[in-house]
Amino acid sequence: MLSYLQFAEDWFGPLRLFQFISVRAIFAGVTALFLGFIFGPRLIRGLQSFGARQAFREKEEVGKLAELHEGKAKTPTMGGLLIFGTVLLSSLLWAEPNIYVVTAMVTYSLLTLVGFADDYLKISKKNSKGLPGRFKLLGQLLTTVVVLFLLLGPLTDLLTGVQGKAVGSSSKMLELWVPFYKDVVLQGMNVALVFFLFMLTLCGSSNAINLTDGLDGLAIGCTVTVALTYGIMAYASGNYLISDYLMISFVPGTGELAVVCAALLGGSLSFLWYNAHPAEVFMGDTGSLAIGGLVGVIALMIHQPLTLVIVGGIFVMEAGSVILQVASFKSRGKRIFLMSPIHHHFELKGWKETKVVIRFWILSLLFAIIGLATLKLR
Secondary structure, three states: OHHHHHHHOOOOHHHHHHHOHHHHHHHHHHHHHHHHHHHHHHHHHHHHHHOOEOOOOOHHHHOHHHHHOHHHOOOEOOOHHHHHHHHHHHHHHHOOOOHHHHHHHHHHHHHHHHHHHHHHHHHHHOOOOOOOHHHHHHHHHHHHHHHHHHHHOHHHHOOOOOOOOOOOHHHHOOOEOOOOOOOOOEOOOOHHHHHHHHHHHHHHHHHHHHHHOOOOOHHHHHHHHHHHHHHHHHHHHOOHHHHHHHOOOOOOOHHHHHHHHHHHHHHHHHHHHHHOOOOOOOOHHHHHHHHHHHHHHHHHHOOOOOOHHHHOHHHHHHHHHHHHHHHHHHHHOOOOOOOOOHHHHHHHOOOOHHHHHHHHHHHHHHHHHHHHHOOOOO
């Protein structure tokens, strides 16, 4: 909302700076970072007093892994509430409230509720089952319906932002762009195909980050690089000159999503402060499902959903390892990995937890660089 201060530049000249997305993005990131530092300890103490402890699988089910993670039993979960609060407040403060920002925040809020319900059931039942898979899928399905209503419905003509830049989302969301190709591949897609694409991306990204969140700092550290990368992509997508130069889709108004990504970056860094090994708090499904959905819907709105496979390469590796493990065991009766997701495989091979995490961070950074390179390789 502070973006409106740009109209008071006649009263105080420096306020014109608030018209620049880059300036507001910096403020959003710093705001989220400091909010996390301020409220993090309070939230952790609150979760501890509530008894919000992570439920782990028994030794009979996971073997040696239970011994490796034995010290995590008293660590509170649901720390995703900290990320949610910092990102939501920072975004509302610094981003123009156009249709894309509103859609991103609604998506994030709905999936936070789904993840919160899952974590609450795990805590109350004191087991790792949580919310049944069909109800999680239903929550993701309903979120997709709400997203498409926002982007294709009547609200698009009302939520155009402070300067009215966010126009034409209804037609823009019916386009499909792919990496390495300099023109739109499909234009005027039918709603059923758009729904399938959105549902697949939202479910895939939220579940993939959820699977990655198994070691201290792993998922949130990779989220930092993904948020930074999509912040750059969103800024380029909303800028006519840059998008024209790179030959990518120009979607008016999506530049404001760079502010949201900056808030996610700052919130993730502040959470990493408490989630670094040995973790003081876990994000839980409250954080992982929602962050995945937020990243997924941003990728969709800036016409970069397929690039997410590259930028989020670590998340793809984690989800892919689970799929391959299950498929191999059901078809051949043999496992490919010692355990899936793949970070547990390396743990059981004798790698220290911190070594696995840092090496995966390095890979995440490399994937992000490759993803950014696709913007020019057309």
